Amino acid sequence: MAYIVSPNPHIHAKVSTRSLMLDVIIALCPAAVVSFLFYGLSEIAIMAFSVASCVFLEWVVNRYMLHRASSTGDLSAVVTGILLAMNLPPSTPLWVVFIGAVVAIGVAKMTFGGIGQNIWNPAITGRVFLLVSFPAIMTDWTIPAGGLIGNVDAFSGATLLQQVGLLGAKAADAMVGLETLFSNMGGSAGEISALALLAGWVYLLVRKVIKPWITLSIFATVALVAGIFHAIDPAQFTGALFNLLTGGVILGACFMATDYVTSPMSAWGGVIFGVGIGILVMMIRYFGSYPEGMSFAILIMNTAVPLIDRAFHQKKFGRA
Template identity: 50%
Template sequence: MANQLFVAPSPHVHSAESTTKIMRDVVIALLPALVVSTLVFGWSVLAVTVLSVVCCVVFEYLIQRFLFRGSCTVGNLSAVVTGVLLAFNLPASIPWWIVVIGAFVAIAIGKMTFGGLGKNPFNPALVGRVFLLIAYPSYMTSFPQPTGAVADAFSGATPLAAVKFGAVSATAVDYQDMLFGSIPGSMGEVAALALLAGFVYLLWRRVITWHIPVTILGTMAVFAFLVALGRGPGGAMLYEFPAFHVLAGGAILGAVYMATDYSTSPMTIRGGVIYGIGIGVITMCIRLWGSYPEGMSFAILLMNATVPLINRYVKPKRFGAKK
């Protein structure tokens, strides 16, 4: 017989799922926001993104090759996702050397110190971003105007900052600009509609479930509504304040793409809901009463730390268990 007989325990068939396919889907979901951001801020967006991706992949490859001395898994595109997400959290006017430092912190400290993909407790892109935010605050908080070219790099204030520091009222913000991205901000966070299109794509491809993003954004909206209610009669404010907080800053980017990162989010649906509520509440607290205008990245990192605890105690509903 010209046969090689194989033997293994069941099951003997496998779905078409693979890590690479999942990561590819995430990158595809991020493309619309990248296109919109490029239209808004100019070619430097693409330059920063490409630099960030290349740095992440190279750092991951070097660490795996020379420190781990193990098999190389950069082919699974996870470093590409980290690179794109890190770039999306930076202003388009960022100097190139800050991108390199951010990529190094994200991959080397945020991911590889813990053993690589699937073992990192904190979202690597956010570790990189928060490091840069603390180390280089001036570069990280001066956003270019959405003019299509980086001409006036140091003049923009994000809607969140503007509202927070009393420059404008939330009702005076142009919501159309916020949906289409014509506002100052980090590269990837400004185009709400493009990000939501990616969200729909991820749901359709079953890469993520709706629970974490929807609970985060829902919690933020409810929180903002209650705060508006507490501040006395506001009329339109009651509805515009929540809408503003959901659309402004990195809320959608964080809720859909960062908080849902597999290894740093809970394994169960119920755990995901708890985690999402936590992120929503912490974000709103930082936005309203903290010293930073935006708190999404801090909230996600804080809740990342609680994930092992959530996984330990929040179990899925067992089949046949008593109610």
């Protein structure tokens, strides 16, 4: 019998790209279930279609364009599909979802060489493309009928962040209360329940899939920047709690900014990355033309990751 010969080590930890992605999928489940409960069948359809499109597109690109073995088994396309669906309004038509998937997988991920090679987070790139291309659809927060719980009438129309423009900062701040933790008003499908998202994040921490530094530094920076501006002029600038709980900050900080591929590898690099996102998102919200800035903030900081990685190295043994 021909025995195997290889250099050491001869055993391997029970971890694979697939197992890590599976953990992320599990962590996204609570938020996904909440969105199904609120928006009903149409949201289930959007998510299923988004996941199917992403997986299909990755398979097509591998098979017919790159002529190499399929990489869909690592489940990363499934994660992208779920995140893309969570970043879209619940009334998005399926053809728009498909375009988003084409941009996310085809452009943002596979053109760079597939998993691990992309510069920008695929799901966010897809979302931003749609936001810029179809602004009307992407800001139509009409709630489709069929939600299982919640007062549907109260939700239609603008999101909380848009209401800042309509009602003013003070009124908007007043609308954020404890109930926002459980069910935010309209917005992207995945943002409804802060608690469900945080539960998934804690799961990822417990499973040691991610480190908390990026997420915590985003939260801290958003709170700090918002707190300072709010203290200066409460009439113009919304407060810390409002900004933390709205507009995908939690979804972005827990699941998008922590994407391995597009975030720095060192702990301190992660902190810088998080602070950068926090500052950018607040600047876009306060002074930019988009009410929500998380996607842009993450994409901009994604671009800076190679530089951050260059600057921060971990401490080496026996060296100053």
